[in-house]
Amino acid sequence: MSTPAERGTISGQMRSILPLLLAIGATLVLYVPQIPMAFVDWDLISYARVLGSTDYVQTIVTLFKDVRGEIVPGYYAPLSSISLMLDNVFTGEPSAWITVFVNLLFHCLVGILVYLLAREAGADDVTASLSALIFLLHPVQASSILWFAQRKGVMAAAFYLGSYILFLKYAKTSSSAHYAASLLLFIAALFAKPTVVVFPIALVFTLVFLHEQLDRQSIGRRVLQIAPFFLIALLTGLVTMNSEGISYGETSPDVPLLERPFVAAAAIWFYVQKAFFPTGISPLYATWEVDFFSVEWWLPLGSLVTLAVMVFLLRKRLSAALLWSAANFLIPLFPVCGLLKFGFLRLSYTADHFMYLSMVGFAHFFAFAMRMLYGRLRPSVSYVMIACIAAYLAFLAVQTNSAAHMWKDSVTLWSHNLRMNPDNWTAHNFLGHALIRAGQPQESIQHFRKTLELKQEFLVRKRQSCMDLERSGNVQALQFEKQKIAPVQAGMYIAHHNLGNGFLLSGMHKEAAEQFRIALQxxxxxxxxxxxxxxxxxxxxxxxxxxxxxxxxxxxxxxxxxxxxxxxxxxxxxxxxxxxxxxxxxxxxxxxxxxxxxxx
The missing domain is CATH 1.25.40.10 (Tetratricopeptide repeat domain)
Structure with missing residues (x-):
């Protein structure tokens, strides 16, 4: 039997993690009723061989060999693909409900790791629990949980944070076991989603901002200990660039170097806004057109540079915990903010699921900031602050419920997207296919026709732009515009084919034949x-x-x-x-x- 002292200790531990358990419970309550019963048709074809595989051993071997990204187009991520395949063990066949529920369990696990990372960074139980709560309930996480293909995001985040926590433990204890386990988990994270290559950079900033909480070894020595992480990240980056290039080829636009800082700055401010005030959540956001002659495009970059300079000058006066949290928000965005070429850029420069790992930094920033502010307020005012935090959490829960509901099925998802962005031809195309599967081919016609019209308007506009750039002699911009035209022009046949399908299934055979002839031309x-x-x-x-x-x-x-x-x-x-x-x-x-x- 336990002694009264031991029982008191156990009781105290339970009270300390009770907010975390409540956060996980609230997450399950929000998401479980919204889990789709059928796979949303986005990347479904790309993952068909993985989702439908029953030869587990052969598929596992093939996925690890597939460094060219030919089985699942995109980058090399065998562990997450294997995980999706193994979901079949529960039912014997692909099941959207099981797959998404496993995503949700991974998300809850990541929430626990967010709590533990905050504790390692010096947070108390309340602050760490608030971090986990913000991370778990934030509406931008809905796509990473309810879109089956984002298993790679939630899985990689679990390995990433596990590696992070173990490295911090190693920094405090110099335990070789912690170091080896951290390195192995980092490799696992890379095999789940290679965009976590930024982890060594996060470790460097951790040593800079939190070195007083670690042991007294020099920062230089610690950086040398991070060197193996950098080497592994470099090798993974090279493999990823190769597989991306093979999978997407010319369909992945190469943003001109001159435009990339502008796109990246705008993307970062976009993500900051979505983190603090997450309204207007959508599966696909509109693609931007950079205009150097517009003040609107200079403001994001100018303000970001100004803020960076101010933070650097005032770094000794600012909270180390807040600086560390901000770094953990920004660093995971580096591979996906537009500075590098990757396949999703052909659809949009921004996406909610790009923020999944960054939200760890935001959650910590919010929790540390609230804790610091609370400590400086009078007791009477502190109650008002607690009420404001509760109201903000309620706001996040309402927004999350709305964001999760749109993933109910493909028709709901793409109908929502078009309400937010009515001129998105990708959403029109997806909705057309969803309506056909739902037995509504006549309704699909208007969306396939709109897809075709939007693509034709785009080509006319870009060709005119090319003519203007050619006359002005701007070779670099002209080359970029031609890169934008090429994949759209090359894919016009499928737009005509889809419209023909809508006509054919609606019994409009003459109109269907006309579209199929154009597609064949x-x-x-x-x-x-x-x-x-x-x-x-x-x-x-x-x-x-x-x-x-x-x-x-x-x-x-x-x-x-x-x-x-x-x-x-x-x-x-x-x-x-x-x-x-x-x-x-x-x-x-x-x-x-x-x-x-x-x-x-």
């Missing part, structure tokens, strides 16, 4: 448009044209189920029953779940 080798043009021709009663088109498609894609099944229909309509039977049988071999027609 733009990309003659695109088999799907040839197959669908054959289907449209057959539906209009032209079996001969359908047979010719579908035969051409089968020459390029002999195992295309749609082509075999529909050429069978066309042969049957033309009275060629033997040819029809042959293709129906082949279609059934390709898709055994699809029944043969009665007369086959």
């Amino acid at each position: 733009l990309k003659p080798e695109y088999v799907n448009s040839r197959v669908n043009l054959g289907i449209a021709s057959m539906e209009m009663g032209d079996a001969g044209t359908a047979i010719a088109l579908l035969s051409e498609a089968l020459q390029s894609a002999p195992n295309n189920f749609e082509a075999h099944y529909n050429i069978g229909r066309a042969y049957r309509a033309a009275g060629q029953k033997e040819n029809a039977k042959k293709h129906f049988i082949r279609a059934h071999q390709l898709r055994p779940d699809y029944p043969l027609p009665p007369d086959s």
